[in-house]
Amino acid sequence: xxxxxxxxxxxxxxxxxxxxxxxxxxxxxxxxxxxxxxxxxxxxxxxxxxxxxxxxxxxxxxxxxxxxxxxxxxxxxxxxxxxxxxxxxxxxxxxxxxxxxxxxxxxxxxxxxxxxxxxxxxxxxxxxxxxxxxxxxxxxxxxxxxxxxxxxxxxxxxxxxxxxxxxxxxxxxxxxxxxxxxxxxxxxxxxxxxxxxxxxxxxxxxxxxxxxxxxxxxxxxxxxxxxxxxxxxxxxxxxxxxxxxxxxxxxxxxxxxxxxxxxxxxxxxxxxx
Amino acid sequence: xxxxxxxxxxxxxxxxxxxxxxxxxxxxxxxxxxxxxxxxxxxxxxxxxxxxxxxxxxxxxxxxxxxxxxxxxxxxxxxxxxxxxxxxxxxxxxxxxxxxxxxxxxxxxxxxxxxxxxxxxxxxxxxxxxxxxxxxxxxxxxxxxxxxxxxxxxxxxxxxxxxxxxxxxxxxxxxxxxxxxxxxxxxxxxxxxxxxxxxxxxxxxxxxxxxxxxxxxxxxxxxxxxxxxxxxxxxxxxxxxxxxxxxxxxxxxxxxxxxxxxxxxxxxxxxxxxxxxxxxxxxxxxxxxxxxxxxxxxxxxxxxxxxxxxxxxxxxxxxxxxxxxxxxxxxxxxxxxxxxxxxxxxxxxxxxxxxxxxxxxxxxxxxxxxxxxxxxxxxxxxxx
Amino acid sequence: xxxxxxxxxxxxxxxxxxxxxxxxxxxxxxxxxxxxxxxxxxxxxxxxxxxxxxxxxxxxxxxxxxxxxxxxxxxxxxxxxxxxxxxxxxxxxxxxxxxxxxxxxxxxxxxxxxxxxxxxxxxxxxxxxxxxxxxxxxxxxxxxxxxxxxxxxxxxxxxxxxxxxxxxxxxxxxxxxxxxxxxxxxxxxxxxxxxxxxxxxxxxxxxxxxxxxxxxxxxxxxxxxxxxxxxxxxxxxxxxxxxxxxxxxxxxxxxxxxxxxxxxxxxxxxxxxxxxxxxxxxxxxxxxxxxxxxx
Numbered sequence: 001x002x003x004x005x006x007x008x009x010x011x012x013x014x015x016x017x018x019x020x021x022x023x024x025x026x027x028x029x030x031x032x033x034x035x036x037x038x039x040x041x042x043x044x045x046x047x048x049x050x051x052x053x054x055x056x057x058x059x060x061x062x063x064x065x066x067x068x069x070x071x072x073x074x075x076x077x078x079x080x081x082x083x084x085x086x087x088x089x090x091x092x093x094x095x096x097x098x099x100x101x102x103x104x105x106x107x108x109x110x111x112x113x114x115x116x117x118x119x120x121x122x123x124x125x126x127x128x129x130x131x132x133x134x135x136x137x138x139x140x141x142x143x144x145x146x147x148x149x150x151x152x153x154x155x156x157x158x159x160x161x162x163x164x165x166x167x168x169x170x171x172x173x174x175x176x177x178x179x180x181x182x183x184x185x186x187x188x189x190x191x192x193x194x195x196x197x198x199x200x201x202x203x204x205x206x207x208x209x210x211x212x213x214x215x216x217x218x219x220x221x222x223x224x225x226x227x228x229x230x231x232x233x234x235x236x237x238x239x240x241x242x243x244x245x246x247x248x249x250x251x252x253x254x255x256x257x258x259x260x261x262x263x264x265x266x267x268x269x270x271x272x273x
Numbered sequence: 274x275x276x277x278x279x280x281x282x283x284x285x286x287x288x289x290x291x292x293x294x295x296x297x298x299x300x301x302x303x304x305x306x307x308x309x310x311x312x313x314x315x316x317x318x319x320x321x322x323x324x325x326x327x328x329x330x331x332x333x334x335x336x337x338x339x340x341x342x343x344x345x346x347x348x349x350x351x352x353x354x355x356x357x358x359x360x361x362x363x364x365x366x367x368x369x370x371x372x373x374x375x376x377x378x379x380x381x382x383x384x385x386x387x388x389x390x391x392x393x394x395x396x397x398x399x400x401x402x403x404x405x406x407x408x409x410x411x412x413x414x415x416x417x418x419x420x421x422x423x424x425x426x427x428x429x430x431x432x433x434x435x436x437x438x439x440x441x442x443x444x445x446x447x448x449x450x451x452x453x454x455x456x457x458x459x460x461x462x463x464x465x466x467x468x469x470x471x472x473x474x475x476x477x478x479x480x481x482x483x484x485x486x487x488x489x490x491x492x493x494x495x496x497x498x499x500x501x502x503x504x505x506x507x508x509x510x511x512x513x514x515x516x517x518x519x520x521x522x523x524x525x526x527x528x529x530x531x532x533x534x535x536x537x538x539x540x541x542x543x544x545x546x547x548x549x550x551x552x553x554x555x556x557x558x559x560x561x562x563x564x565x566x567x568x569x570x571x572x573x574x575x576x577x578x579x580x581x582x583x584x585x586x587x588x589x590x591x592x593x594x595x596x597x598x599x600x601x602x603x604x605x606x607x608x609x610x611x612x613x614x615x616x617x618x619x620x621x622x623x624x625x626x627x628x629x630x631x632x633x634x635x636x637x638x639x640x641x642x643x644x645x646x647x648x649x650x651x652x653x654x655x656x657x
Numbered sequence: 658x659x660x661x662x663x664x665x666x667x668x669x670x671x672x673x674x675x676x677x678x679x680x681x682x683x684x685x686x687x688x689x690x691x692x693x694x695x696x697x698x699x700x701x702x703x704x705x706x707x708x709x710x711x712x713x714x715x716x717x718x719x720x721x722x723x724x725x726x727x728x729x730x731x732x733x734x735x736x737x738x739x740x741x742x743x744x745x746x747x748x749x750x751x752x753x754x755x756x757x758x759x760x761x762x763x764x765x766x767x768x769x770x771x772x773x774x775x776x777x778x779x780x781x782x783x784x785x786x787x788x789x790x791x792x793x794x795x796x797x798x799x800x801x802x803x804x805x806x807x808x809x810x811x812x813x814x815x816x817x818x819x820x821x822x823x824x825x826x827x828x829x830x831x832x833x834x835x836x837x838x839x840x841x842x843x844x845x846x847x848x849x850x851x852x853x854x855x856x857x858x859x860x861x862x863x864x865x866x867x868x869x870x871x872x873x874x875x876x877x878x879x880x881x882x883x884x885x886x887x888x889x890x891x892x893x894x895x896x897x898x899x900x901x902x903x904x905x906x907x908x909x910x911x912x913x914x915x916x917x918x919x920x921x922x923x924x925x926x927x928x929x930x931x932x933x934x935x936x937x938x939x940x941x942x943x944x945x946x947x948x949x950x951x952x
Contacts, residue, residue, distance in 0.1 A: 019757065021753050022753060022754050025754050025831075026772065026773075028750070029772075029776060029828070030772075032787030033776070033784070033787060035787055035790055035791060035797060036786060036790065087682060088682040088683055088686045092686070095683055096680075096683075099676040101677075109937075110687055110691060111691075114690065114691060116885065116937060117889070117930070118885055118886065118890070118933060120890075120891055120910065120929070121698075121926055121933065122691075124909070124913065124922065124926040125695045125926070126690070128694065128697045128923060129694035147690060168373055168377040169377050171339075171364075172377035172379070174343075174344065174364040174365045175364050175365075176365075176390055177366075177395060177442070178365055178394050179365050182394065191379075191381055209781055209782065212891070212892060225781075228782055229892075236786060241790075244783040247780055248780050248783055
């Protein structure tokens with residue numbers, strides 16, 4: 001009896017190669033980000049010797065007016081682009097879920113292009129488009145560039161929610177006396193609200209960070225990533241680390257809320273079944 | 274709360290089925306792209322009736338229900354509700370409510386708000402609605418659950434909330450789409466009683482969609498049996514079971530023996546049918562079957578007597594092939610030349626001695642068998 | 658019955674009009690933001706640059722130039738090689754990770770999932786900055802080696818070469834490989850694996866015969882996505898590649914910047930578009946059906 005027990009115990013223990021390997025990859029993923037954060041507090045200007053801790057680089061950020069204005073620009077662009085994308089993406093989600101038309105599969109594939117094509121192609125194509133129309137590079141062109149990839153992000157979030165919900169709830173609402181408008185506002189929208197918010201947050205995070213497309217569509221009016229990219233040409237200053245850390249921090253907050261809004265809440269798990 | 278502690282009403286009034294027509298479907302059809310879901314059906318549902326639409330999946334029963342609810346527009350025909358033509362009236366202006374298959378309890382509202390929803394649509398204030406909602410919650414024995422959300426309820430509880438929500442407006446008719454389908458067996462049996470009691474109690478017309486023949490037979494006043502978009506038979510459970518109109522109905526409900534035969538002689542009220550080497554007597558029926566026609570003879574296993582002590586109208590010799598003990602009865606399978614015949618004998622009365630491959634007499638009475646034209650054989654459902 | 662069908666068609670038409678209103682914004686978006694610009698890029702690729710003018714002519718000289726001048730297609734081939742290496746390394750890192758999170762973890766599965774895909778959505782630029790910091794001449798590795806006394810002066814081998822570009826692109830690509838693999842692996846029902854084990858298959862055999870084949874669509878999608886991302890990037894090669902690590906994206910970009918040859922740039926861009934489209938079609942056929950950004 002004892003022998004059997006011992007055998008079982010032995011068999012159970014396996015060296016966790018996979019677990020250790022995975023943890024190493026997690027370190028690989030996060031150490032670079034941690035490095036950036038640490039360096040933003042480094043007291044010396046030479047990036048590597050870490051002798052004292054300071055927050056002066058953050059204070060300098062606040063004095064850098066061109067940086068602050070590019071931050072403001074970024075907020076303007078991202079908020080506008082996300083706002084437009086919410087309208088186009090949500091209505092588009094209803095369209096591709098509810099309407100049947102020939103070539104629907106192709107339509108969906110084409111609508112995915114801005115998020116699966118290399119950004120450089122969208123950048124070139126839109127640049128040529130605006131120049132053809134004689135539209136000068138400005139906030140408008142950058143915002144349009146951002147509408148290109150924020151729209152499908154929101155659309156596919158809402159699409160998968162709509163598909164998951166099916167039509168039963170709307171049928172139930174109509175059956176219980178709600179006209180189409182009331183059904184939309186009292187049942188459908190409340191039920192897809194979290195997907196819209198989650199999609200919008202994700203789109204915002206992506207937009208706020210975007211440079212590949214933006215770089216093509218930027219004139220003298222720059223966004224924060226383009227501004228930082230410019231700073232990087234003169235080497236990596238502690239200020240770059242400081243602003244990177246700020247971006248990182250806010251991105252994480254946004255992603256945290258996004259995760260809360262999409263998919264994992266109990267009532268939605270219920271809907272999933 | 275205990276799942277099995279259900280609504281109990283001690284003074285159930287008698288069913289209030291009237292002659293007044295509540296819902297009328299006239300030549301209603303529904304076509305989806307190239308698929309005919311419902312093909313020219315006529316229904317006449319009486320006020321206060323428990324009416325079931327019974328059929329296998331894909332027979333068009335749910336589509337029919339959805340057309341009555343107004344959730345689908347018929348491709349052709351008219352639908353009358355309480356004497357009014359509602360064919361083009363949208364769902365939200367029809368005075369019927371539905372209990373959906375998966376209940377469709379709004380996940381973003383708690384139970385109370387779910388039940389308030391139809392009242393809110395009628396612009397009834399929360400204060401005014403409160404006693405009515407209270408009453409409904411009591412009716413379905415869910416008073417303690419007003420502030421719960423859908424995901425905090427069990428399947429049976431959700432089902433009752435869906436029922437309360439559909440009934441709170443006192444609709445002219447309640448439509449139920451396989452409402453017990455998702456519940457486990459015991460709870461399903463218990464809920465059958467609950468539903469039936471509530472129906473009798475409120476006197477509301479129930480239209481009940483199910484693929485479960487037992488459910489339909491035990492609960493309904495009348496049943497419409499559907500097959501591939503058409504109604505094969507409308508009748509009382511008794512009619513449906515004992516006088517099935519088609520081989521499809523006969524095979525769909527309960528167990529049934531089918532034997533091929535040929536009519537060899539026509540009498541005044543009866544036909545002589547040759548099955549294998551035997552001649553049996555069958556009653557004439559609505560099918561205009563004549564001498565020389567090939568027929569399908571159907572008979573319920575419990576009407577086939579093994580080694581009968583009395584003299585029966587029809588008796589044949591058959592070889593015993595199998596006896597299966599099924600709890601409260603035995604299933605005895607015998608072979609005659611033209612097919613297999615099973616009979617069902619109550620366990621306690623199997624006192625006759627039987628040996629396999631023994632040649633035995635089996636028999637049945639004329640009124641227990643029905644014959645159909647052989648062309649209808651293809652509609653038999655192979656349930657086993 | 659003919660009557661019934663006609664009626665049905667009529668009803669269908671009425672219904673269609675309603676849901677098609679919702680399709681207007683997305684259709685307009687698709688044309689203005691995607692189709693027309695890509696088409697104009699295609700048109701531009703047949704134009705001719707003359708000084709600082711773009712001539713309104715039709716010529717295939719830009720494409721001829723691409724094939725004639727071996728710098729460009731050699732660079733494309735090199736970028737192919739690098740993108741391929743990125744995809745392979747991303748799978749070598751991402752597959753075990755996806756397997757671990759989807760099949761070994763239970764309690765913290767969501768947390769560890771989020772930990773991987775969070776970098777996907779944030780701080781592309783920050784991650785470039787981080788790797789420059791680590792690999793640079795006065796970077797983390799060099800400093801560490803100097804302090805340990807292993808080397809006497811900073812080595813320049815870490816930055817400004819193909820390896821640093823492949824490393825950083827891999828770092829970017831891991832989440833893109835991880836998500837489709839995770840989705841594919843998570844969907845494999847446990848009883849299938851139990852059945853395989855029950856029939857006597859060892860863990861390794863179960864993996865080779867059951868799990869791996871079922872995860873193939875996810876693998877294909879992940880591979881293709883990271884390949885496209887690596888092939889089209891121009892910021893990472895510019896920041897970490899130096900002259901040795903330059904990629905196709907950089908010469909495309911250069912046509913719109915310093916070289917100021919838009920027609921040629923458009924042609925190079927369209928060639929990239931064509932390659933990406935082929936890769937995407939392959940991914941559509943052999944890959945998994947879920948998109949990356951579905952909930």
